[in-house]
Amino acid sequence: MKQRTEADREVAVLHPEGRLAGEGAAALRKEAREVLGSGRHVVLDLAGVKFTDSEGLSALVSLYRTAMENSKAVALCSLPRNLRSLLELTRLHRVFDIYENEALAVSAIRAGSAG
Amino acid sequence: MKQRTEADREVAVLHPEGRLAGEGAAALRKEAREVLGSGRHVVLDLAGVKFTDSEGLSALVSLYRTAMENSKAVALCSLPRNLRSLLELTRLHRVFDIYENEALAVSAIRAGSAG
Amino acid sequence: MGDHFEIAVPSRASHLGVVRAFFRALCEECPGFRLEEREVTEIQLVLQEACINVIRHAHAERPDLPMRIRITIDRGTIVLEVHDRGRGFDPDAVPEPEAAALQEGGYGVFIMKSTMDSVEAVHTGDGFVLRMTKLRVPARREVTSG
Amino acid sequence: MGDHFEIAVPSRASHLGVVRAFFRALCEECPGFRLEEREVTEIQLVLQEACINVIRHAHAERPDLPMRIRITIDRGTIVLEVHDRGRGFDPDAVPEPEAAALQEGGYGVFIMKSTMDSVEAVHTGDGFVLRMTKLRVPARREVTSG
Ligand SMILES: Nc1ncnc2c1ncn2[C@@H]1O[C@H](COP(=O)(O)OP(=O)(O)O)[C@@H](O)[C@H]1O
Ligand SMILES: Nc1ncnc2c1ncn2[C@@H]1O[C@H](COP(=O)(O)OP(=O)(O)O)[C@@H](O)[C@H]1O
Numbered sequence: 220m221k222q223r224t225e226a227d228r229e230v231a232v233l234h235p236e237g238r239l240a241g242e243g244a245a246a247l248r249k250e251a252r253e254v255l256g257s258g259r260h261v262v263l264d265l266a267g268v269k270f271t272d273s274e275g276l277s278a279l280v281s282l283y284r285t286a287m288e289n290s291k292a293v294a295l296c297s298l299p300r301n302l303r304s305l306l307e308l309t310r311l312h313r314v315f316d317i318y319e320n321e322a323l324a325v326s327a328i329r330a331g332s333a334g
Numbered sequence: 335m336k337q338r339t340e341a342d343r344e345v346a347v348l349h350p351e352g353r354l355a356g357e358g359a360a361a362l363r364k365e366a367r368e369v370l371g372s373g374r375h376v377v378l379d380l381a382g383v384k385f386t387d388s389e390g391l392s393a394l395v396s397l398y399r400t401a402m403e404n405s406k407a408v409a410l411c412s413l414p415r416n417l418r419s420l421l422e423l424t425r426l427h428r429v430f431d432i433y434e435n436e437a438l439a440v441s442a443i444r445a446g447s448a449g
Numbered sequence: 450m451g452d453h454f455e456i457a458v459p460s461r462a463s464h465l466g467v468v469r470a471f472f473r474a475l476c477e478e479c480p481g482f483r484l485e486e487r488e489v490t491e492i493q494l495v496l497q498e499a500c501i502n503v504i505r506h507a508h509a510e511r512p513d514l515p516m517r518i519r520i521t522i523d524r525g526t527i528v529l530e531v532h533d534r535g536r537g538f539d540p541d542a543v544p545e546p547e548a549a550a551l552q553e554g555g556y557g558v559f560i561m562k563s564t565m566d567s568v569e570a571v572h573t574g575d576g577f578v579l580r581m582t583k584l585r586v587p588a589r590r591e592v593t594s595g
Numbered sequence: 596m597g598d599h600f601e602i603a604v605p606s607r608a609s610h611l612g613v614v615r616a617f618f619r620a621l622c623e624e625c626p627g628f629r630l631e632e633r634e635v636t637e638i639q640l641v642l643q644e645a646c647i648n649v650i651r652h653a654h655a656e657r658p659d660l661p662m663r664i665r666i667t668i669d670r671g672t673i674v675l676e677v678h679d680r681g682r683g684f685d686p687d688a689v690p691e692p693e694a695a696a697l698q699e700g701g702y703g704v705f706i707m708k709s710t711m712d713s714v715e716a717v718h719t720g721d722g723f724v725l726r727m728t729k730l731r732v733p734a735r736r737e738v739t740s741g
Contacts, residue, residue, distance in 0.1 A: 240497065241462055272497045273556040280553045301490055308563055309556055310548035355643065356608055387643045388702040395699050416636055423709055424702055425694035453661060455603040456617065466624030467617070471602065474616030480609050515599060 223250065230328050231259045232321060236267035239275030239302070247275075251282040255289045262324045266297035271305055283314065292316075292331075296324035338365065345443050346374045347436060351382035354390030354417070362390075366397040370404045377439045381412035386420055398429065407431075407446075411439035451523030452481065457515040460508035460533075465500055468518060472496060475520065482522055488585070491564050492527065498557040499531040499579055507535025507577065529565070529581045537577030540568045597669030598627065603661040606654035606679075611646055614664060618642060621666065628668055634731070637710050638673065644703040645677040645725055653681025653723065675711070675727045683723030686714045 224232045231254045235247050254261055261282065268275075279295075286293040296318040298306070306312040318324040339347045346369045350362050369376055376397070383390075394410075401408040411433040413421070421427040433439040456471045458464040475482050476489050484492070496518060503516040517532040543558040561581060562568050571578040602617045604610040621628050622635050630638070642664065649662040663678040689704040707727060708714050717724040 241465065270493070272494060272501070273554075273560060274501065276556050277553045280551055284551055284553075305494075305560070309546060309559065314548050314551065356611065385639070387640060387647070388700075388706060389647065391702050392699045395697055399697055399699075420640075420706075424692060424705065429694050429697065452605045452659070453603070454605075454613070455601070455661070455663075457599070457601040459598045459600075463626050464624070467600070467620045470620030470624060471613070471617050474613045474620070478610075478612030478616060513598070515601070517601075 223254070225259075227329075229259055230262060230325055232262040232264055232325070234264045234267055236269075238270045239265075239268045239278065240270060240272040241274060244272075244274040244278040247278045248281055251278075252285060255282075255285050255291050258289075258291070260292040260328045261286060261294075262321060262328060263293065263295050264297050264321050264324075265295060265299065265302055268299055268302055271302045275302075276305065276309060276311065279315070280311065292328050294318055294324040294328055296321050338369070340374075342444075344374055345377060345440055347377040347379055347440070349379045349382055351384075353385045354380075354383045354393065355385060355387040356389060359387075359389040359393040362393045363396055366393075367400055370397075370400050370406050373404075373406070375407040375443045376401060376409075377436060377443060378408065378410050379412050379436050379439075380410060380414065380417055383414055383417055386417045391420065391424060391426065394430070395426065407443050409433055409439040409443055411436050451521045451526075451528075452479075454479075454520045454522075455517065457517040460500075460504045460512045460514055460516045462501070462504055465497065468496060468500055468516075469493060471518075472520070484527075484585075488527070488583075492529065492583070495529060495561050495564050495581060496531075498560050499529070499581070502557055502579075503531060503533040503535070506538070507533035525585055527583045527585060529583075530571075531579045531581075532573070532576060534576035537570055537572055537579075539570055540579070597667045597672075597674075598625075599665060599667050600625075601663065601665045603663040606646075606650045606658045606660055606662045608647070608650055611643060614642060614646055614662075615639060617664075618666070630673075630731075634673070634729075638675065638729070641675060641707050641710050641727060642677075644706050645675070645727070648703055648725075649677060649679040649681070652684070653679035671731055673729045673731060675729075676717075677725045677727075678719070678722060680722035683716055683718055683725075685716055686725070 233250055233254065235243065237243055239247065251261060283293050294316045297320055298317060306315065316327065318327060348365055348369065350358065352358055354362065366376060398408050409431045412435055413432060421430065431442065433442060454475055456468060458467050472493060476484055500516055504512070508514045508516065514534050519530040521528040540558050540562060546552045546555040546559050565581040565583045567582045569580045571580050600621055602614060604613055618639060622630055646662055654660045654662065660680050665676040667674040686704050686708060692698045692701040692705050711727040711729045713728045715726045717726050
């Protein structure tokens with residue numbers, strides 16, 4: 220996890236980078252749990268993700284579940300092509316709220332329409 | 335062989351680059367034969383050589399033999415560390431005239447002291 | 450037919466990088482191994498999933514055992530064979546994951562089956578081979594245009 | 596003991612790049628495979644020489660046969676085993692090259708013997724293994740300082 224930025228007090232934006240697999244997937248789980256634990260919604264900007272495998276998918280689903288348990292919203296944005304294909308293949312694209320870019324994702328969460 | 339420059343009408347400088355092995359070694363043989371065939375002495379500037387194996391050594395020895403057959407001189411210069419070690423290991427450092435840099439090699443050949 | 454390329458490394462997640470680098474090197478360095486970018490990405494993912502399963506399921510208690518990957522490529526097909534010393538499994542019996550159920554696991558075999566043209570289980574004397582075949586894009590084109 | 600890493604590719608010069616990339620990947624990606632820069636360079640050269648010999652001598656007429664390289668590494672040693680299906684040879688019987696004679700060949704085995712701490716010939720049921728061992732630099736230091 221290279222960066223975490225705060226859109227405002229209610230929404231944190233995570234920018235995972237590199238491989239969403241193995242250690243990268245574990246790091247995302249951890250980071251997401253912290254943010255959700257602190258009571259904020261999460262936007263996951265995935266522009267920097269180079270490769271995703273089933274462990275990466277699993278981390279995304281886990282994040283989603285944790286968010287639901289905490290009554291928080293999750294939105295994904297800026298999906299690289301491979302990751303979008305993988306979500307479509309596994310039908311997970313229907314589970315997640317997905318936006319073209321961070322601004323759209325943040326404002327959707329603020330408007331309460333995401334997650 | 336990325337470059338060939340002419341120090342003067344009598345001396346050509348070859349700058350092999352990359353791997354002095356396999357195709358790189360074959361390219362050096364060919365280039366050297368052309369230069370020697372055209373009646374010039376050869377300076378071999380080896381600064382750009384990243385790796386040398388026994389086929390590279392073989393190309394250097396072959397170049398030296400062809401030069402002798404043509405009564406031309408050969409000088410090596412700017413040897414990377416690995417190549418110098420390899421020449422020392424095989425005692426070929428006593429066969430070749432070796433100089434720190436191109437200027438020294440060229441002037442040695444002009445002075446008739448190399449090769 | 451076709452050329453065989455093989456790699457075997459201990460069954461540890463920390464060695465997945467070597468498997469990836471090996472495959473990348475095949476793609477970059479071997480004449481005759483020219484895949485389209487999309488094929489490279491797909492095969493990398495499939496290899497990753499197959500290896501993760503060897504690590505997690507077949508050799509969970511014996512990470513020192515080798516996971517052995519064999520790639521055979523010719524103009525028409527790519528065959529991936531992932532060998533382990535476990536008891537194997539039947540890929541046809543693995544159910545499709547249900548996204549709506551928010552399943553966290555069970556995506557690997559589905560990804561392999563969706564990406565490759567066939568996924569077969571082969572039980573060998575010393576273990577198990579998951580053999581996966583993909584028809585190559587250029588070959589398909591030849592068929593279409595011929 | 597130690598972890599085993601293996602690669603097998605057809606015996607063609609065009610595949611030497613994959614062998615190199617494999618070894619580089621081991622050095623870069625595998626924890627526990629941290630070699631000093633000088634060791635990396637030396638081992639690359641030894642692998643290159645051993646593979647060239649398989650291509651040129653053992654499998655000259657059968658480039659489709661695999662050259663199989665196995666690397667075993669632990670804290671104290673690196674063992675390189677290069678397997679071919681040829682009749683093998685006796686490395687001790689290969690004469691040192693004579694630079695003064697302007698020999699163009701015959702440097703490979705000499706380089707391997709000079710670089711490694713031991714070079715042994717092992718005849719197997721299906722061919723020949725050149726087994727080369729090198730004591731690792733850190734291990735030597737431990738011996739010196741202990
Ligand atoms: N190499 C293997 N050896 C034994 N069983 C395997 C192997 N690969 C997969 N399996 C079985 O197939 C099941 C489905 O695998 P997969 O779809 O990758 O999901 P997951 O690994 O998350 O369970 C595994 O749970 C396991 O029972
Ligand atoms: N893998 C091998 N199988 C059979 N013979 C070999 C093998 N490797 C080396 N040799 C023998 O050892 C000799 C010396 O090899 P080397 O020092 O590399 O020089 P060169 O290959 O130039 O002859 C070869 O000429 C060959 O007879």
